[in-house]
Each structure stands twice: as C-alpha cells, then as structure tokens.
Amino acid sequence: MIKMLEIDKLKFSYDDKNTIIDEINLAINQQEFTAIIGPNGSGKSTLLKNISNLFTPDSGAIYLDSKNLNRIPPRELAQKMSVVPQDTNISFNFTVYDIVMMGRHPYQGRWGRVQDRDREKVEEALALTDTRQFRDRDLNSLSGGERQRVIIARALAQDPEILLLDEPTSSLDINYQREIFDLLSYLNQEKNLTILVVSHDLNLSSQYCSRLILIDRGRIFAGGSPEEVLTEENIGQVYQTEVKVRQNYLTGRPYVVLMPGRAECVPARLQQDFKIHLISGGGTGQELLQQFYERNYHISCGVLNQGDSDWELARRLGCEIVDIAPFSYIEESDLQRNREKIEQADLVVVSELPFGHGNLKNLEQLSGFSDKQIFLLQERNIAERDYTGGQAEKLWQQQLDLHGTRVFTGQQQMMEQIDEMADRAGDCS
Amino acid sequence: MQIKHKYLIVILCTLAAVIISFIIALVHSSTDIPLRTVIQALFSAEGDLARYAIIIRRIRLPRIALSFLVGSGLALAGVVFQGVIRNPMVDPYIVGISAGAGTAVTFAIVYNLSFSFFYFSTIPLFAFVGALLTVMLVYNLARVGSKIPVMTFLLAGVATAFMLDAVRSFVMVLGTQDLQRVVFWLMGSLSGTSWSDITMILPYYLLGLLPIIFFANDLNLILMGEESAHHLGLNVEKVKKLLIAGATLVTAAVVAVSGSIGFIGLVVPHIARLLIGPDHRKLLPLAAVLGGVFLMLSDMLARSLLPPMEIPVGIITALVGGPYFIYLLRRRKSESW
Numbered sequence: 001m002i003k004m005l006e007i008d009k010l011k012f013s014y015d016d017k018n019t020i021i022d023e024i025n026l027a028i029n030q031q032e033f034t035a036i037i038g039p040n041g042s043g044k045s046t047l048l049k050n051i052s053n054l055f056t057p058d059s060g061a062i063y064l065d066s067k068n069l070n071r072i073p074p075r076e077l078a079q080k081m082s083v084v085p086q087d088t089n090i091s092f093n094f095t096v097y098d099i100v101m102m103g104r105h106p107y108q109g110r111w112g113r114v115q116d117r118d119r120e121k122v123e124e125a126l127a128l129t130d131t132r133q134f135r136d137r138d139l140n141s142l143s144g145g146e147r148q149r150v151i152i153a154r155a156l157a158q159d160p161e162i163l164l165l166d167e168p169t170s171s172l173d174i175n176y177q178r179e180i181f182d183l184l185s186y187l188n189q190e191k192n193l194t195i196l197v198v199s200h201d202l203n204l205s206s207q208y209c210s211r212l213i214l215i216d217r218g219r220i221f222a223g224g225s226p227e228e229v230l231t232e233e234n235i236g237q238v239y240q241t242e243v244k245v246r247q248n249y250l251t252g253r254p255y256v257v258l259m260p261g262r263a264e265c266v267p268a269r270l271q272q273d274f275k276i277h278l279i280s281g282g283g284t285g286q287e288l289l290q291q292f293y294e295r296n297y298h299i300s301c302g303v304l305n306q307g308d309s310d311w312e313l314a315r316r317l318g319c320e321i322v323d324i325a326p327f328s329y330i331e332e333s334d335l336q337r338n339r340e341k342i343e344q345a346d347l348v349v350v351s352e353l354p355f356g357h358g359n360l361k362n363l364e365q366l367s368g369f370s371d372k373q374i375f376l377l378q379e380r381n382i383a384e385r386d387y388t389g390g391q392a393e394k395l396w397q398q399q400l401d402l403h404g405t406r407v408f409t410g411q412q413q414m415m416e417q418i419d420e421m422a423d424r425a426g427d428c429s
Numbered sequence: 430m431q432i433k434h435k436y437l438i439v440i441l442c443t444l445a446a447v448i449i450s451f452i453i454a455l456v457h458s459s460t461d462i463p464l465r466t467v468i469q470a471l472f473s474a475e476g477d478l479a480r481y482a483i484i485i486r487r488i489r490l491p492r493i494a495l496s497f498l499v500g501s502g503l504a505l506a507g508v509v510f511q512g513v514i515r516n517p518m519v520d521p522y523i524v525g526i527s528a529g530a531g532t533a534v535t536f537a538i539v540y541n542l543s544f545s546f547f548y549f550s551t552i553p554l555f556a557f558v559g560a561l562l563t564v565m566l567v568y569n570l571a572r573v574g575s576k577i578p579v580m581t582f583l584l585a586g587v588a589t590a591f592m593l594d595a596v597r598s599f600v601m602v603l604g605t606q607d608l609q610r611v612v613f614w615l616m617g618s619l620s621g622t623s624w625s626d627i628t629m630i631l632p633y634y635l636l637g638l639l640p641i642i643f644f645a646n647d648l649n650l651i652l653m654g655e656e657s658a659h660h661l662g663l664n665v666e667k668v669k670k671l672l673i674a675g676a677t678l679v680t681a682a683v684v685a686v687s688g689s690i691g692f693i694g695l696v697v698p699h700i701a702r703l704l705i706g707p708d709h710r711k712l713l714p715l716a717a718v719l720g721g722v723f724l725m726l727s728d729m730l731a732r733s734l735l736p737p738m739e740i741p742v743g744i745i746t747a748l749v750g751g752p753y754f755i756y757l758l759r760r761r762k763s764e765s766w
Binding site: 011052055074076077078079081082083085087089092093094098099102103105106108110111112154155158246305 | 515556643645646649650652653654656657659660661662663706707708710
C-alpha cells in the first residue's frame with residue numbers, strides 16, 4: 001500500500017491556551033475511503049482544515065506524497081487535493097458550468113483561458129455527479145443536495161488524487177445523504193480516488209467507509225475498521241451516551257442504535273426533584289447555594305435573618321426562604337415554618353455557620369429529626385464558631401450521634417455525596 | 430452560444446453609447462456648438478475657429494476625458510470592493526477613502542495650506558494623501574496577523590469614516606468663511622478641469638489598474654468564498670491585498686481631482702452585473718465603460734442644465750443613479766447578485 005497522506009505529531013491551537021489538536025499521528029493510504037468521526041468540538045473539522053492547508057500546524061507536519069504539505073505551492077496542492085467545504089453558499093449568480101470550470105483554475109493560465117482538456121474534465125465531472133442537466137442553471141436555484149453535487153463536481157474537475165469533504169451531508173435529507181455517499185463510494189472504487197470525509201453521522205460512515213478514525217478531544221481515540229471502532233464501549237466513552245451496536249444484516253457493517261432515555265427516567269436533578277434545605281448564615285452558605293443552583297436542585301433556606309448575605313443570594317436565586325426580621329431571635333412560629341421545609345426536603349445541609357443565641361434554635365430543631373438525612377459541613381471545628389458558651393458545641397456533638405447525620409470536612413466530598421444521592425433519587429436505577 | 434451572443438450585443442451597444450455620449454458631451458454644454466464647427470475646431474484653429482478651438486480642445490476635451498476616467502475608475506473600484514468583500518452594498522468610499530480625502534481637503538482649504546509635489550497642486554495632493562493614509566490606517570486596524578478579515582476591514586472603514594467626518598465637520602465649523610468651497614468640493618465636481626489634471630493622476634490610476642486587470646479571474650474564485658478559493662489553489666491573502674491596494678489607488682487618484690462623486694461606484698457595478706453576469710473578466714471592462722459613459726453624460730448635464738451655473742455632478746449622479754438603483758432592487762427576483 002502506498003501512503004498518500006501522513007500526519008506526524010500534529011498539534012494545533014487557535015490561541016495559546018486551548019489546544020484543539022493534541023498530537024495526532026495518522027497515515028492515509030492510497031485508495032482508502034476514511035471517515036473521521038467524533039463529537040462536536042473534538043477537533044475533527046480543525047484537523048481537516050490543517051490537512052487542507054487552511055491552517056498551519058503549531059508543530060508536527062503533514063506530508064502529501066512524502067512532501068511537506070505546507071511547502072507545496074497552492075496551485076500544485078490544488079492539483080493533488082481538492083476540498084468540499086461545509087458551507088456551499090455562493091451569493092453571486094454563477095452558472096453551474098462556470099462553477100465547475102473554476103475547478104480547473106489550478107491548471108489554467110492567468111486569465112483562465114479554457115483548453116479542450118479543461119472542457120473534457122468538466123464534462124466528465126458533470127457526468128460523474130449527474131449534474132449535466134443543471135449546467136446552465138444558477139447554483140442558487142438548486143436544492144441542497146444538488147448544490148452539494150455541483151461542489152463535488154468542481155472538486156473532481158480539479159482532477160485530484162485525494163478528496164477531502166467536511167460534513168458533506170450535514171444539512172441533507174436521507175435520500176440525498178445516500179446519493180452523496182453512493183457517489184463517493186463509486187469514485188473511491190471505480191476512479192481510485194482516495195477520500196477522507198469528516199462526518200458526524202456514525203452510521204453513514206460505518207456503512208460506506210473502509211476505515212474510521214474516532215477523534216476525541218484532539219486525539220485519536222480509536223482507528224480501524226468500522227467493527228473495531230464502533231463498539232459500545234468506545235462510543236459510550238467518547239460521546240458519553242448509551243448506545244447499542246447492532247449489525248446491519250444487509251451490509252454486515254456495525255450499526256449504532258441510540259437508546260432513548262425514557263421520559264420517566266430523567267435524572268431527578270433535571271426535574272428539580274431533589275430538595276435540599278440549607279441552614280446557613282453570615283455568608284457561609286453562598287458557595288453551597290451557588291453549587292446547588294447550578295446543579296438544578298430545589299433549594300429552601302431557613303431560618304435566615306433578612307439582609308443576611310446568604311438571604312440576599314437565596315432571594316436572587318429564587319429559593320424558598322423561611323426568614324425573620326434582622327437581628328431578631330427565632331420564634332416558635334418560625335420554627336414551625338422551618339419544620340415544614342425540613343420535612344419536605346430530601347436532604348438537610350448545615351453550612352459552617354457561627355452559632356449565637358439568635359440562631360441556636362436552628363441547630364436545636366434538627367435534633368428532632370433522627371432519621372432525616374442531614375449533612376454537616378465542618379472544616380473548622382465547631383468550638384471555634386460557638387458563641388453560646390458551649391451550648392452549640394454540645395448540640396452539634398449530640399447531632400453527630402443521630403442516625404441520619406453525617407459530617408464532612410470538605411465541601412468537595414460533600415457535593416460528590418449529594419450528587420450521588422440525587423442521581424439515586426431519580427427513577428433511572 | 431446564446432450567452433456569447435448576448436456578450437457581443439452588450440459590447441456593441443456600449444461602444445455605440447461611448448461614441449454617442451462623447452459627441453453629445455462635446456457639442457452640448459452651457460453654450461451649444463454645432464457638430465460641424467466642433468469637428469472643424471478639432472483640426473484647425475484659424476480665424477473664427479480660434480475661439481471654438483480653445484473651448485473644445487482646452488476645456489471640453491480634457492473635461493470629457495477626465496469624466497470618463499473618473500467614472501470608469503469609480504466603477505472598477507466598486508466592482509473590486511464588492512467582489513473582495515463579497516457584499517453588494519459596498520462602494521469604493523466604504524473603506525474611508527472619501528472621508529480621508531474630504532478631511533484633508535477641508536484642512537487645506539480652511540487653513541489656506543499650500544503645497545505641491547510632483548505635478549500635484551494643493552487640493553488634489555491633500556485629497557490623494559488623505560485617502561491613502563486613511564485606507565492604510567483602516568487596513569492596519571483590521572489586520573489580524575498577516576490576514577485581513579474582510580468584515581473587519583469593512584467595519585473598521587465605516588468607523589474610521591465616521592470619526593474623520595466628525596473631524597471634518599468640526600474644522601468646517603471653525604472655518605465658516607470657506608464653507609462654500611469645502612461643500613462644493615465634497616459634493617464632487619469636475620469644473621475647471623485641464624489636461625494637467627489628467628497627467629497628474631494618470632500614473633497612479635494606471636498603476637492601480639494593473640492588479641485589477643491581473644487578478645480579474647482570481648476575483649471570481651474569491652466570490653466562491655475565501656476558503657473555496659484557497660482550495661482551488663489561490664493565494665487568497667496576497668490577491669486580496671493587491672486588489673484592495675489597486676482599487677484604493679485608483680479611487681484615491683480619482684477623488685484627488687473630482688471630490689467624492691457618489692453612486693457610480695455602487696450602482697454601475699450592479700448594472701453591469703445584470704447585463705453580463707458576475708464573471709469579472711467581462712464584468713470589469715463593461716463596468717469601466719458604463720461608469721465612464723454614465724459620468725460623461727452626468728457631467729454634460731451638470732454643465733448645461735442651469736447655465737451659467739454649474740451643478741456639482743455628484744448631485745446629478747445621485748439623483749439619476751438612486752432611483753435606477755431602487756428600480757433594480759424592486760425588480761430583482763432572486764436573492765443573489
């Protein structure tokens with residue numbers, strides 16, 4: 001087998017911070033029909049733009065016919081490699097014939113004098129793509145699939161050795177998708193054209209291509225035949241979604257079946273079903289509030305003094321709040337309201353708040369819930385934030401003995417535990 | 430074959446239009462001179478003809494020639510900018526050329542500055558240099574590394590033009606006694622043209638024309654989109670820069686002697702495109718001739734409508750071009766150009 005294209009330790013980033021392509025090594029042999037697949041943002045289109053010399057690699061190199069691609073003069077490169085870009089909109093009224101003839105540009109002189117050979121090649125390209133009937137039509141009067149075929153015809157008129165396509169079927173109906181891939185397959189087998197296509201359609205790629213390259217986060221995750229690449233594990237890992245892989249009994253190729261999530265199986269947090277009651281104050285609950293909010297939990301707070309910074313944030317995030325006037329003490333009626341919230345909650349979280357006589361009742365009340373899931377955050381010892389002369393510390397220690405109560409010394413660990421609880425609370429398991 | 434046929438007809442019609450408008454412009458002005466006398470005066474300046482010979486040879490001929498040059502230059506630059514920026518609503522002034530020239534000229538008039546350089550007298554010199562400096566500024570504002578994203582170029586041009594126009598207005602407020610001269614220049618006019626105006630700008634004009642001719646075919650590829658053009662083997666950034674430089678030079682040369690004459694650079698490319706399609710190898714020559722004829726006739730009207738007064742020709746081009754452009758817009762069926 002003759003190597004057509006060789007990618008050697010390619011690295012690329014748009015700016016210095018975000019590496020898009022993180023060292024890719026790949027060789028494409030002559031007459032291969034290869035698809036680069038991968039999730040959105042995995043770097044597959046960027047890889048194609050590097051291969052087509054639109055971008056220059058940060059390091060590493062790409063060789064076409066053993067020549068460094070970046071050093072091949074543009075015209076010469078266009079004679080060997082043609083590219084069908086993703087966007088085929090052209091806002092000026094050229095006829096189909098004019099556009100396909102532009103594919104001959106790398107072979108023409110300065111003023112584009114058309115030679116017999118150019119005409120032959122254009123006719124051949126029109127015939128191959130079945131676009132002869134549109135020859136004098138404006139490109140913009142054609143449908144998406146027809147337009148795509150014209151652009152492929154232009155690429156073929158370049159008489160390339162290798163054809164690159166960027167998502168050639170992304171906006172097409174299935175009949176056009178099949179049409180385009182049938183055409184590519186024909187060109188590959190009958191015209192010995194090497195084809196490299198970037199696609200997000202796993203099944204089309206699997207049915208038509210002899211080789212798949214699965215890209216994830218700028219690296220090659222797997223490469224080989226469709227059977228080797230399209231496994232449930234690979235796709236599960238890269239796309240983070242559950243699929244089943246079956247065999248298409250007509251073609252023998254693997255076929256990826258998406259497993260739809262059942263409506264009743266939506267994780268609890270998406271439905272805001274997981275209820276957390278937060279006891280905090282003096283700003284100690286801010287980070288927790290923020291994190292609960294971002295995870296879509298249903299949050300209630302209490303008992304908080306109005307004007308407290310936790311109260312401010314909770315109000316802004318739209319939480320339910322049991323509140324009392326600033327600097328006042330918690331009364332029995334407030335505790336009653338708070339009790340309702342605690343009873344409704346799946347979990348009570350107590351932040352590292354300082355306790356004084358004003359809010360001690362918050363802690364006192366918790367001792368009545370022996371079976372309730374209660375998480376206490378304690379990075380700082382309770383003694384250091386007890387301003388009640390030992391009462392709070394005593395209640396805290398008693399609380400620790402309760403069946404449902406757990407204490408965490410790190411917020412991170414606590415969050416992980418909460419997330420796990422919330423996921424379990426959904427109906428999926 | 431039908432298409433070739435159409436091209437031939439269009440060429441013949443425009444040639445006829447050039448000749449007819451040339452004759453009309455020569456004959457008709459604030460005072461009409463009969464065609465027979467015109468022809469005689471072209472070849473002899475004896476006796477009675479002496480007076481006509483001066484009018485024809487020293488006043489009307491250079492003015493007609495310049496109006497043709499200016500008109501075709503603006504139309505060419507319009508085609509190039511519309512093509513490179515791939516936006517049909519662009520005209521040659523969009524990148525700040527007229528604002529730069531106008532501001533520089535206003536300074537010169539209000540502060541009575543006087544310089545000359547290489548045949549350039551004060552006002553054309555200021556206009557020319559002001560235009561070039563402005564485009565260079567806009568170009569550098571829009572540059573990202575070695576690339577010029579066309580949209581940024583366009584927007585930088587618009588923003589710079591706004592600022593320069595503000596500066597110009599401010600200078601105008603300070604120098605109210607010269608307002609009339611400034612306003613007259615800004616409206617664009619060809620009055621007082623002599624052969625020296627033509628020899629003054631011709632070298633720059635021709636120099637600017639070179640890349641436009643040279644890269645006419647490549648401009649077609651750029652219309653396909655810059656990525657596609659790249660894939661078709663074109664060094665897009667290089668071609669784009671040279672085309673912008675060429676169109677800028679032509680426009681600056683033209684603005685130096687005529688002020689900012691509006692609408693030709695916007696409308697004529699469209700008319701030409703409707704007649705002949707978007708292929709720049711045909712479009713550019715046709716637009717050049719149409720632009721020349723259009724300004725030749727507009728200037729003839731400017732001279733002759735209200736004698737002895739002259740109407741600034743920019744008013745005529747806008748009044749004639751505007752409605753026609755609106756007509757084209759209304760008639761247009763498809764979304765593309």
